[in-house]
Amino acid sequence: MNAAPLANDTFLRACLRQPTDYTPLWLMRQAGRYLPEYKATRVKAGNSFMGLATNVEYATEVTLQPLDRFPLDAAILFSDILTVPDAMGLGLSFGAGEGPRFAHPLRDEAAVMALQVPDLDKLRYVFDAVTSIRKALMTTDAEGRPCGRVPLIGFSGSPWTLGCYMVEGAGSDDYRLVKTMMYARPDLMHRILDINAQAVTAYLNAQIDAGAQAVMVFDSWGGVLADGNFQRFSLDYTRRVVAGLKRERMDNGVKSRVPVIVFTKGGGPWLDEIAGIGADVVGLDWTVNLGAARRLACDRVALQGNIDPNVLFAPPEVVAAEAAAVLDSFGRPQRPDGTWDGHIFNLGHGISQHTPPEHVAALVEAVHTHSRTLRSR
Amino acid sequence: MNAAPLANDTFLRACLRQPTDYTPLWLMRQAGRYLPEYKATRVKAGNSFMGLATNVEYATEVTLQPLDRFPLDAAILFSDILTVPDAMGLGLSFGAGEGPRFAHPLRDEAAVMALQVPDLDKLRYVFDAVTSIRKALMTTDAEGRPCGRVPLIGFSGSPWTLGCYMVEGAGSDDYRLVKTMMYARPDLMHRILDINAQAVTAYLNAQIDAGAQAVMVFDSWGGVLADGNFQRFSLDYTRRVVAGLKRERMDNGVKSRVPVIVFTKGGGPWLDEIAGIGADVVGLDWTVNLGAARRLACDRVALQGNIDPNVLFAPPEVVAAEAAAVLDSFGRPQRPDGTWDGHIFNLGHGISQHTPPEHVAALVEAVHTHSRTLRSR
Numbered sequence: 001m002n003a004a005p006l007a008n009d010t011f012l013r014a015c016l017r018q019p020t021d022y023t024p025l026w027l028m029r030q031a032g033r034y035l036p037e038y039k040a041t042r043v044k045a046g047n048s049f050m051g052l053a054t055n056v057e058y059a060t061e062v063t064l065q066p067l068d069r070f071p072l073d074a075a076i077l078f079s080d081i082l083t084v085p086d087a088m089g090l091g092l093s094f095g096a097g098e099g100p101r102f103a104h105p106l107r108d109e110a111a112v113m114a115l116q117v118p119d120l121d122k123l124r125y126v127f128d129a130v131t132s133i134r135k136a137l138m139t140t141d142a143e144g145r146p147c148g149r150v151p152l153i154g155f156s157g158s159p160w161t162l163g164c165y166m167v168e169g170a171g172s173d174d175y176r177l178v179k180t181m182m183y184a185r186p187d188l189m190h191r192i193l194d195i196n197a198q199a200v201t202a203y204l205n206a207q208i209d210a211g212a213q214a215v216m217v218f219d220s221w222g223g224v225l226a227d228g229n230f231q232r233f234s235l236d237y238t239r240r241v242v243a244g245l246k247r248e249r250m251d252n253g254v255k256s257r258v259p260v261i262v263f264t265k266g267g268g269p270w271l272d273e274i275a276g277i278g279a280d281v282v283g284l285d286w287t288v289n290l291g292a293a294r295r296l297a298c299d300r301v302a303l304q305g306n307i308d309p310n311v312l313f314a315p316p317e318v319v320a321a322e323a324a325a326v327l328d329s330f331g332r333p334q335r336p337d338g339t340w341d342g343h344i345f346n347l348g349h350g351i352s353q354h355t356p357p358e359h360v361a362a363l364v365e366a367v368h369t370h371s372r373t374l375r376s377r
Numbered sequence: 378m379n380a381a382p383l384a385n386d387t388f389l390r391a392c393l394r395q396p397t398d399y400t401p402l403w404l405m406r407q408a409g410r411y412l413p414e415y416k417a418t419r420v421k422a423g424n425s426f427m428g429l430a431t432n433v434e435y436a437t438e439v440t441l442q443p444l445d446r447f448p449l450d451a452a453i454l455f456s457d458i459l460t461v462p463d464a465m466g467l468g469l470s471f472g473a474g475e476g477p478r479f480a481h482p483l484r485d486e487a488a489v490m491a492l493q494v495p496d497l498d499k500l501r502y503v504f505d506a507v508t509s510i511r512k513a514l515m516t517t518d519a520e521g522r523p524c525g526r527v528p529l530i531g532f533s534g535s536p537w538t539l540g541c542y543m544v545e546g547a548g549s550d551d552y553r554l555v556k557t558m559m560y561a562r563p564d565l566m567h568r569i570l571d572i573n574a575q576a577v578t579a580y581l582n583a584q585i586d587a588g589a590q591a592v593m594v595f596d597s598w599g600g601v602l603a604d605g606n607f608q609r610f611s612l613d614y615t616r617r618v619v620a621g622l623k624r625e626r627m628d629n630g631v632k633s634r635v636p637v638i639v640f641t642k643g644g645g646p647w648l649d650e651i652a653g654i655g656a657d658v659v660g661l662d663w664t665v666n667l668g669a670a671r672r673l674a675c676d677r678v679a680l681q682g683n684i685d686p687n688v689l690f691a692p693p694e695v696v697a698a699e700a701a702a703v704l705d706s707f708g709r710p711q712r713p714d715g716t717w718d719g720h721i722f723n724l725g726h727g728i729s730q731h732t733p734p735e736h737v738a739a740l741v742e743a744v745h746t747h748s749r750t751l752r753s754r
Contacts, residue, residue, distance in 0.1 A: 174729060176687055183691035183699065226663035226685045226725075228702070268646045269664050286603035287646050308603045310556035318560055325605070348603075352551060 005147040005254055006213075007139055011074040012151050015214060015259035015281050015302050017342040019334075023327060023371035024073030025364060026153070029350030030066040031078045034357060037065045049094045053079050059129040060136050067137075067150065069357065070364045073344075074150050074214070075137060077207070079126055081157030081218055084199050085166045087118035105169030107177070112188045117199045120206050127210035130154060134211035153261075154212030156204050158219035159196035159241065160234035166192060175224050182233060189233060197237045201244035208246050208258055216261040216283070217241060223266015230270055238262055239277040261304055265349065268293075275300045286348035290329040294341060302342025303330070307363075309347045312355045316362035323366040332374050345371070382524040382628055383590075384516055388451040389528050392591060392636035392658050392679050394719035396711075400704060400748035401450030402741060403530070406727030407443040408455045411734060414442045426471045430456050436506040437513050444514075444527065446734065447741045450721075451527050451591070452514060454584070456503055458534030458595055461576050462543045464495035482546030484554070489565045494576045497583055504587035507531060511588035530638075531589030533581050535596035536573035536618065537611035543569060552601050559610060566610060574614045578621035585623050585635055593638040593660070594618060600643015607647055615639055616654040638681055642726065645670075652677045663725035667706040671718060679719025680707070684740075686724040689732045693739035700743040709751050722748070 006012070010024040032038055045051035045058045052058045063078045082100050086092035091103030106112050120127075130152065137148045157165075165171075167178040182189045204215045222234040242260055249258050263283025267274055274282050275297035284293055284305035293303055311322045323345070330343045345367045351360070383389070387401040409415055422428035422435045429435045440455045459477050463469035468480030483489050497504075507529065514525045534542075542548075544555040559566045581592045599611040619637055626635050640660025644651055651659050652674035661670055661682035670680055688699045700722070707720045722744045728737070 174687065176690060176729060176731065179685065179687035180690035183688055183695055223664065226683075227666040228706075229685075230664070266643070266664065269666070287600065287607070287643065289604040289646070306603075308556065308606075310551065310553055311560055313553060313557035314560035322560065329605075352553060354553065 005145075005251055006149070006151060007141055007147050008073060008150045011344060012214065012256070012259060014342045014344045015261070016257060017298075017302050017340050019340050021372065022368050022375070023330075023333070023343050023345050025345035025367045026072050026074040026076060027066070027351050027360070028076075028347050030072060030076065031062045032351060033353035034351055034355040034360075035065055035069070036357075037069075038062050041065075049080065050092070053083070053129075054125045056125065056128045056132045059125075060132045063129075063133045063152075064136055070361055071368070072150065072364065074153055075133060076153040076216075077126070077130055077133065077155060077212065079129065079155070081155070081161065081220070082165055083123055083126055084118065084156065084196070084203055085162055087120075087122040088115060088166075088195075088199070089118075090166060099171045100165065102166065102169045105177075106166050106192060107169075109185075109188060112191055115192060115195050117195055117202065120202055123203060123206070126203075127206050130207050130210035130212050148213075151213035152211060153214045153216055154204060154207030154210075155216040155218060156200045156207075156241075158217050158222065158234060158262075158264075159193045159200055159237035160225070161219050161221045162196050162200070163189065163192045163233075164221045164224075166196075175221070182229065193233065193237045197240045197244075201241045204241070205244070205246050208249055212258070213249070213251075213256070214259045214261065215245065216263060217279075219262065219264040219267065222264040227269065230267075231273060234264070235270065235273060235277060242278045259302075263304070272296055281342065281344065283346065284348065288348075290326060290343075291331060294330055294343075298341040302344060304344040304346050306346070306348040309349050309351050309355070312351065312359045312363065314359075316359055319359050319362045320366035320370075323363055324370045327367065327370050327374055332377060334375065382522075382631055383526075383528060384518055384524050385450060385527045388721060389591065389633070389636060391719045391721045392638070393634060394675075394679050394717050396717050398749065399745050399752070400707075400710070400720050400722050402722035402744045403449050403451040403453060404443070404728050404737070405453075405724050407449060407453065408439045409728060410730035411728055411732040411737070412442055412446070413734075414446075415439050418442075426457065427469070430460070430506075431502045433502065433505045433509045436502075437509045440506075440510045440529075441513055447738055448745070449527065449741065451530055452510060453530040453593075454503070454507055454510065454532060454589065456506065456532070458532070458538065458597070459542055460500055460503055461495065461533065461573070461580055462539055464497075464499040465492060465543075465576070466495075467543060476548045477542065479542065479546045482554075483543050483569060484546075486562075486565060489568055492569060492572050494572055494579065497579055500580060500583070503580075504583050507584050507587035507589050525590075528590035529588060530591045530593055531581060531584030531587075532593040532595060533577045533584075533618075535594050535599065535611060535639075535641075536570045536577055536614035537602070538596050538598045539573045539577070540566065540569045540610075541598045541601075543573075552598070559606065570610065570614045574617045574621075578618045581618070582621070582623050585626055589635070590626070590628075590633070591636045591638065592622065593640060594656075596639065596641040596644065599641040604646065607644075608650060611641070612647065612650060612654060619655045636679075640681070649673055658719065658721065660723065661725065665725075667703060667720075668708060671707055671720075675718040679721060681721040681723050683723070683725040686726050686728050686732070689728065689736045689740065691736075693736055696736050696739045697743035697747075700740055701747045704744065704747050704751055709754060711752065 259280040261281040262279040268288040281302045286308040636657040638658040639656040645665040663685040
């Protein structure tokens, strides 16, 4: 049993492969530009992404917006994966209409040797946002006792994914600079990844201390690596992070388990290995057959995913049918022996800014309804 | 035995899983901007990609350039996958420093209903280039008899990959337009794919008639599809193409088999199904473990791939070591029972324009040398 004081702990139960009445869902990037209320808050913050992320009040406001609109089963901290390298002094900025950019990317040995685990005080705004969001999520249960509405997920980029941005200095089509360093100077790459692993571990533990009830590691660029290098340059460092995380927290004297989710975009070929690094949940993109993934990994982890976010551009009845197909692909979570496998419904990637919000409503409704039906069969 | 009149038929033999003295290699996009001589020819052609591709003399010249520099084991027609939709009237252009763009993308039902299999006469410049390249590849064998230096590979985009460009009108980050059509109006998408499959089949057969000794279907964007949709919207149509291809050709009275290669970028999760559509060879990107792929598929197909093209940015000794690692991952191609599995060495994606040519020389040398050693162990 999960003992977190929550009105709705379905998400945490699914992460821990405990019985649930329905399949919980949340959406990667659920607080985002497809919501008009998000855009309104962003205007207040000077139309700046980091203006939102660094302001505790605004970060709290946008985190709660999707929950007020849809009955989602988890909240996720509004922030960016690149806060950590920014705190390392790389100088993060978001140009208008552009992706993130670092003023001081790691391009030579001197820059790599000067890199250090950042002072966590520089990330205080993140931990303050976590605490503020937890407060804003407070409600009362049927007996009038205070409890949270849904759990709050904290997150970070993986050491490799942060390393990609830190060397490239921006997004990339071909990862030429970071892969050149990896192939030509693996010693420098390993130094960056070692520091990143230490920093990410400390960063996520501080989020847990501040109130995060689950944490997720986004290995967004693990899938660009060759077989063999994925294991050496991405997975080994994510494993170190997972091994260093606090897995329990106390809330009002109640101890609860903090599930760890690892998501490697394009990680399908390595699911068996990813499922073995000690995480509670593995996130999957839409290329993965959920039934096959369940057979391979569900004795070790719960699975999170994996509908194509582009499904949300189809009419609501198609959205509902595609959501049902994903749930059916996983199947009834109860096993014949009475134990449960874990499934958290999600997109296989962040939601598009062009998504019609009413299609999201259709998705949430379909997942909750169809997954209840599936359990009763 | 493959009976093509060739000085070097190692590539064709490997495709057909026949014994070879070493592992043959060629490189996707081997005639390209990383070669100064290519850039010089391109300047002569008005610095235009299509100016090169539509001029038989220039297309022949650039096709042979990499063979004159490196002892590669196959030539590949210099052309573009988008010649077919261009012939359908979609209006292909390449802006300066940009990717391809269609003036008339398929955005509504009327446009889709008006689409037709193109008159192959509009693609005459491609077939003429094939015939011209075959002539330019002629040499004489030890007894002074005419023969080709190496085989010539023809190619096309897959029905799905062409369909992506035809609906999006250009490259895409998220494939929102084509996936919206696929999810919301699958009938329209299937109509496009049906026409594309007919057109691609006729186009490749005409290349074979003109002299192509092997053909390759590039399913560059199959990997963006969800499991299930990949099978329905990409693989089923590639299967139709493969089923409609001429598999034998006559050269100077000698009959030879025309191997068919299918390459789905990001297709690793579906290797077992791709290996079952009737192709002779399956191309693999670098995320795939070649040893595992061999165990899964080598009773049905040869494998082509799969080094990360970014390896070529490392120093030559690293390039050599990484090439050896790929060959070792496939292993000795002879089986204990005396039969052979097939491996053609290649990159897992097109070569980068920033690649130093001398690193390509190191790669070719390492593949030829190490694969001979491997066979003798």
